[in-house]
Amino acid sequence: MRWFRTAAVAAAAVTLAACTSADETSAGPEGELVGSGTGDECTIDSPVPVGAVLSLTGAAASYGETQRNGLELAVDQLNEAGGVTYELTVEDDQTDPKQGITVFEQFTGSDPQSVIIGPTLSNTAKQTDPIAHEAGTPVLGISNTAEGITEIGNYVFRDSLTESAVIPETVAAATEAYGLQDVVVMYSNDDAFTESGYEAFAAALDEVGVEVSETITFSKSDTEFRALLEQAASSDPDALVVSALIEAAVPLVTQAREAGMQMPIIGGNGFNSPQLMADAGDAAEGVVVGAAWNSTADDPLTTEFIQSYEDEYGAQPDQFAAQAYAGMTLVDSAVRAGCSGEREAIRENLAGLSDVPTVLGEFSFTDGRDAEHPAVVQVVEDGSFAVLE
Template identity: 40%
Template structure:
């Protein structure tokens, strides 16, 4: 009898110790990694993304965190450099034991760093990588950003149907991966929609003189000019268009690079009439988005952009996957990611079997008017 009681006591004690042990472990946060451009010339993208993550992180932890512990993010800076992105991913996996990595910011960085995570079987989730072929790197590479291949056809179809665009001139920067990949998508979409391409002109991302190309564009009389470029050269094109006296009725239709308020800041009134497709728009009226915009403004004293919005949604998606996985285990998280269904500021979200976003219903077409983007009227 006594023995039996002692045994029970022992069992209780053991249980208590176990509970204590797991309790102590629960206090340790579940730390995932993030590789973003936090310094250097392109840090505006990385900082917006970090802001989006941090805002969502606060809300996730306020609602109880994941697996009974707070969620935490260990940030590493890639400075926009692919070698540094590789080192960052290696450090997060090797030294910090991160079960999942967010980022990196640029498609180029993902092409370099993605294979490392994939090889180590650690899921890596890009929130801003839109190039073709990102998720083809391997089964552990995901992205939550709509690839240009999903957004651009919507923009061009809208331009054809609503503005009667039938023949266009195409311009793209042929020296950076982002713009070239956007161009490939545009070319395919134009063919599919039966829009005629009168001429295709290229330039360098750092160019400032577009007069030769725009003179040629003017001479072929297009209905619209389709542009795949980062925001700076795109603004230069808009200024050259105005200087050469190409009428305002010839719209500039842009890829994601033009989807930035900076286009209006740099090009001024020459930017009026620019049309872009966007997975997200600050003026979207649904309450989830309104709440996000208000919270972002309160915390950071500035307006969120699409990169912040994508990051914000992604953190909830990842948190859901970790909860569903039931453990901070890369393999289980990877399987759970594929099954997540989430409705966020970008609209309804789930992954395709190829780990790309499945739903494009959130895409909106917006136009620049008086230096501000609004829904295309």
């Protein structure tokens, strides 16, 4: 039986002050979500409410859709296992920070949740996570990679590796594989995530001694890049290095190949979507991307996850589905550690998680509540992500 519900936030949703105390916004009557036993033996009579704020429409919808799938699949499996059940409420932030704020106020006020998962984009998280922190509601980012997210406060966690954790490995692997000496960097300078990616790329390229012959900026909503690509080509770089969301990444890659630019294209985390291959087609071949997860990982958890996802949704999961699925695994581990679905207990037990088996690998939170697990560098080969050797 599914204990989740998907809803759309009404425009007239009640707005509560972000500084409402944790006591005033408890997820249920005191003690209702405290059970008996621990770990696999934990039993809680009432379902634990979990709110998810995802971009199901707007520019980041391609990420949000697979995140919702990953969460719903995990909730189905956890509820079937028994002992602890979860009631998942998924809301659409429309890829708009203002709408994200509305939903976070709902989840910490009129419709209180024990934990909030999301939002999809770092740009939104920087505006919404302070609401959860001030309300004493733990929030788990499953795709927020920009710097500074967890510094908002000790109720803020993420299972997504930061750009600064993945990009140095990406740059080092690409430099070795392709003998890079000079590159052109392109990035959208109006988004927290892509700006963070640019900063990580610049630092990593400097670290390995690769010269940046030119830096070119654009807007995250841009889809026409021919003039900028002509400018980039004039430098005759060994590679293009790009920090962009998928909506810009697809036309940029496509137009680069149409212009005859056959050098490697190295992308940030925004490139980690099947939409890159589906929409760019052959133009995506050879694109290099650092990632938190790869579907070819040889472990039982990944194999079972992929099979279950394909059976349920008729498609292969991507990194964002895997991070969402892992996020519910981590929430369940925290709930079972104290056999409590209360907000403060979840916060305390999330912070203590270490070496948890997940589809992302052995997972731990750092002291700063950031993700700690292996990263992987991928390259598009024959229409799929493969590990760059």
